[in-house]
Amino acid sequence: MGSGALAASLAGRPLPVRAAEPDVIVIGAGAAGIAAAKQLQAAGRSAVVFEGRGRLGGRTFTDSSLGPAYDAGAMFIHWAERNPWTEIARELAVATPNESWGGGFQLFQSGKPMPAGDRARRRGAFGEIDRRLDNADLDARDLSVAEVLSDLSPDLAPVAASGMLLSIGEESARISARDYQRLWAGEDYVVPSGYGNLVTRYAEGLDIRLNQPVTAIDWSGSRVAVTTAAGTLRARACIVTVPVGVLKAGAIRFTPDLPARTRDALAGIGMGALTKIALKVEGDRFGIMPGTTYFEAGAAERLISFELFPGDQDIVIGYCGGDFARALSTAGPDAAREQVVDLLAAMIGGEFRKAAGPVSFPAWWVDPFSHGSYSVCLPGHAGARDILAEPVGGKLWLAGEATAGGGAMTAGGATLAGRTAAAAVARLKA
Ligand SMILES: Cc1cc2nc3c(=O)[nH]c(=O)nc-3n(C[C@H](O)[C@H](O)[C@H](O)COP(=O)(O)OP(=O)(O)OC[C@H]3O[C@@H](n4cnc5c(N)ncnc54)[C@H](O)[C@@H]3O)c2cc1C
Structure with a gap:
């Protein structure tokens, strides 16, 4: 894309669909779509x-x-260690230090610091939960995470539930334990200058048309026809990287419909609801060290974990997941702010209310371009990701985090999935 077109596109003005057919149409400019387009560009495909x-x-x-x-x-x-973004960041000279929460972790029970004995028991619980999930024998039958952990003692069960809500963003009964076992583990790095900023920078030089929701894909002919409000564009192949939530909501009409095998796989994958609520804090930090985590373990029905003053900034980030996050997303930013301020005032003290500023609440669950945070295989459907990654009719590839196997749910997995689809498309005859 020329710099004029990029400027127009980034300014939010729809660009007219050009007459010239590209080799490939990619839908979605997240990590997967950008990686796919980069890979195609490197292979000499438009x-x-x-x-x-x-x-x-x-x-x-x-x-x-x-x-x-x-x-x-x-x-x-x-x-x-094996995430493509480590390498991409190095190439772009973007720092990615090892994860550090800096200020430590404080546990609260109904607004009061949790006694040391209870804290130690909870810490021990995480090891026990991991062991059970890693060692569960699921060869004969996939179970939900809740089923695998069903005989945990009553005081440890909430620890497991909260761990799932804040990592997977979903209730334990709706998570396939077999899929969970498959997820890759390793070191966590962070991007102090912004992961989103890094992904955006990586997209430089691509022909990306913003503000162009795709509404229809016709793959009945020899070429794939993709329709947006600006018109219809055809190509030899199409890589669809929109989230599973968008596909399941029917936002894109496929002609003919996706094969039953693909639709069944989609039915076996839900979207979690990991959600962040950011609150500006003005004038006082109450002696709290930047990067401290506050976690209220008593508020099981409105579970939010807080990171305070990350990166030494005047902001607090609340994390929540599952059905509570869904309800909050539907209720909107004012309700989210009220919850966050109430919980923090209980832990820090009533004076916190005076310092609490405006909120930013990108509620992924109600966002029509995501419909959730990331894909979660339902119990009994651990094979769905691999089926979703199978090409459709030799013309259509679904890619994105949901198709990333052990890398699912992550930006790194999305990137690998985008590259895999692009490599397959690049091998096609024109
Ligand atoms: C709160 C939260 C925390 C997370 N934390 C982490 C983390 O710490 N580490 C990590 O690796 N991952 C994390 N993830 C997950 C990670 O962000 C995703 O797995 C990854 O970014 C998905 O990339 P993708 O390209 O598959 O999909 P997306 O990034 O969703 O890209 C798809 C694109 O398609 C576009 N689109 C949708 N519908 C249409 C349409 N009809 N027409 C055209 N375009 C459309 C969307 O706007 C979007 O830009 C987190 C996610 C959330 C929500």
């Missing part, structure tokens, strides 16, 4: 990327609407 939002990055998004910047979506470069 690609047009249609992006529904007015910005790049998808579920990686460095939000600076409150002044201080934080990553509202992906923040950690998980399994960094």
Whole structure:
């Protein structure tokens, strides 16, 4: 894309669909779509990327609407030793230090610091939970995480539930334990200058058309026809990287419909609801060290973990997941702010209310371009990701984090999935 077109596109003006057919159309300019387009470009194939939002990055998004910047979506470069973003960041001279929460971890029970004995028991619980999930024998039958952990003692069960809500973003009964076992582990790095900013930078030089939601894909002919409000563009192949939530919501009409095998796989994958609520804090830090985590273990029905003053900035980030996050997303930013301020005032003291500023609440669950945080295989459906990654009719590839096997749910996995799809497409005869 020429610099004029990029400027127009980034300014949010829809560009007219050009008459010239590209080799490939990519749908979505998140990590997967950008990686796919880069790979195609490197292979000498032309690609047009249609992006529904007015910005790049998808579920990686460095939000600076409150002044201080934080990553509202992906923040950690998980399994960094083999994550493509470690290498990309190095190439772009972007620092990616090892994860550090800096200020430590404080546990509260109904607004009061938790006694040391209870804290130690909870810490021990995480090891026990991991052991059970790693060692569960699921060869004969996939179970939910809740089923695998069903005989935990009553005081440890909430620890397990909260761990799942804040990592997977979903209730334990709706998580396939077999899929969970498959997820890759490793070092976590962070991107202090913003993971979203890094992904956006990586997209430089691609032909990306912003503000162009795709509404229909016709793959009945020899070429794939992709329709946006600006018209219809054809190509030899199409890589679809929109989130599973968008596909399941029927936002894109496929002609003919996706095969039953693909639709069944989609039915076996839900979207979690990991959600961040950012609150500006003005004038006082109450002696709390930057990067401290506050976790209220007593508020099981409204579980939020807080990172205070990350990166030495005047901001607090609340993390929540599952059905509570869904309810909050539906209720909107004012309700989210009230919950966050109430919980923090109980832990820090009533004076916190005076320092509490505006909120930023990118509620992924109600966002029409994501419909959730990331894909979660339902119990009994651990094979769905691999089926979803199978090419459709030799013309259509679904890619993105949901198709990333052990790398699922992450920006790194999305990138690998995008590259895999692009490599297959690049091998096609024109
Ligand atoms: C709160 C939160 C925290 C997270 N934390 C981490 C983390 O720490 N580390 C990590 O690795 N991952 C994390 N993730 C997950 C990570 O962000 C995603 O797995 C990854 O970014 C997905 O990339 P993708 O390209 O598959 O999808 P997306 O980034 O969603 O890209 C798809 C693109 O398609 C676009 N689109 C949707 N519908 C249409 C349409 N009809 N037409 C055209 N375009 C459309 C979307 O706007 C989007 O830009 C987190 C996610 C959330 C929400």
